[in-house]
Amino acid sequence: MxxxxxxxxxxxxxxxxxxxxxxxxxxxxxxxxxxxxxxxxxxxxxxxxxxxxxxxxxxxxxxxxxxxxxxxxxxNGKSTTNPTTTQPVVTKPSPTPTAPSTTNGTLKGKVIVVDPGHGGSNPGAVANNTRESDNNLAVGLKLRDKLVQAGAKVIMTRETDRTVAAEGSSLGEELAARVNLAENNHADLFISVHTNENPDTSIIGGMTFYPSGKSSDLALAVQNQLINETGAVDKGTSAATFYVLRNAAMPSILVEMGFISNAAEAALLNQDSYRNKIAQGIMNGIVKYFN
Incomplete structure (x- = not known):
């Protein structure tokens, strides 16, 4: 060299x-x-x-x-390639900002009654160390918060572990007190939240009931979104003659979130994260129904 x-x-x-x-x-x-x-x-x-x-x-x-x-x-051991050759500039896309909730404001002006079934002296179904009334209230409160965030006016039939009618009232009086809250506040929707049970402990899944001859589209929208969010077994929608459905003048549904009689599903219903998914599913269905 x-x-x-x-x-x-x-x-x-x-x-x-x-x-x-x-x-x-x-x-x-x-x-x-x-x-x-x-x-x-x-x-x-x-x-x-x-x-x-x-x-x-x-x-x-x-x-x-x-x-x-x-x-x-x-x-000098250097390449003879022109060192000033312009290299292609790769522009990395900036992180996409978190999109605001698509439900914000979409329910503005809507009056929705959320009815956590049972309560107080009437715990509903009890199995696998779980009370139906507790599950219903926990999901009902989460649903309330989501609906309020979307702009709706929400009326709860109960916000604590109690009956809606005076303690000692008949079952008919208790159910009538729930419907009357919706009627007196000119509600746009009545959403009742329940937990199912069955002697066959292998049965699982969510289902939604509606009054015969009306509200089937609301029930279908909520059922589809409930299953999408939770991944639960889809037991579909069905007409029913429950008191709160047949006596409510506004569109109404009764959501059975899952079977407390099944040990695995009961455990899920006790989880805060799963309860949140249920509430989100019902919420999404309501938004879809109005839109």
């Missing part, structure tokens, strides 16, 4: 020295012609000013561009 460097330096010295020594005009012209021929490919790409330069500039351009440049690059 050092021999090559020494050789290049000697060549440069000799060329420079030959230029400094006076030469005759007859010798200069042929030298200019030779240099022009050797540097033709490089000079063809230069501007007019460069083409009009004298033999001295052409000589140095040829020596450094054609001879010493490539040699020194090799000696």
């Amino acid at each position: 050092y021999k090559h460097k020494l050789l290049s330096y000697i060549m440069l010295f000799l060329i420079t020295f030959s230029i400094i020594i006076p030469v005759s005009t007859t010798q200069a012209a042929p030298l200019d012609n030779v240099l022009t021929t050797l540097g033709a490919s490089t000079l063809s790409d230069q501007s007019t000013a460069a083409k009009s330069s004298g033999p001295l500039e052409k000589l140095f351009s040829f020596v450094f561009d054609k001879l010493l440049g490539p040699i020194l690059n090799v000696f």
Whole structure:
């Protein structure tokens, strides 16, 4: 490597020295012609000013561009690729901001009664160390919060573990008190939340009931979204003659969230995260119904 460097330096010295020594005009012209021929490919790409330069500039351009440049690059172990070549710029998309809830404000002006079934002295179904009334209230409160966030006015038939009618009232009076809350507040919807049971403990799944001859579209919208959110077994929708359904003037449904009689489903119904999914499913169904 050092021999090559020494050789290049000697060549440069000799060329420079030959230029400094006076030469005759007859010798200069042929030298200019030779240099022009050797540097033709490089000079063809230069501007007019460069083409009009004298033999001295052409000589140095040829020596450094054609001879010493490539040699020194090799000696230094560098690539001859133009280091200023522009590389393609890859623009990474900025993180997509979290989209606001699509339900915000969509229920503005709607009056919705949420009815957590049972309560107080009437716990409903009891199995697998779980009370239906507790599950109903927990989901009902979550549903209330989601509906309020969407702009609805929500009326709860109960917000604690109690009966709606005065303690000691008959079952008929208790159910009538729930419907009367909806009627007196001119509710747009009546949503009753319950937990199912069955002597066959292998049965699982969610289902939604509606009054015969009306509200089937509301029931279907809620049922579909409930299953989408929870992944529960889809037991479909069905007409029923429950008191709160047949006596409510507004569209009404009764949602059976799952079977407390099944140990695995009872355990799910006790989980806060699963309760939230149920509430979200019912909420999504209500929004879909109105839209």
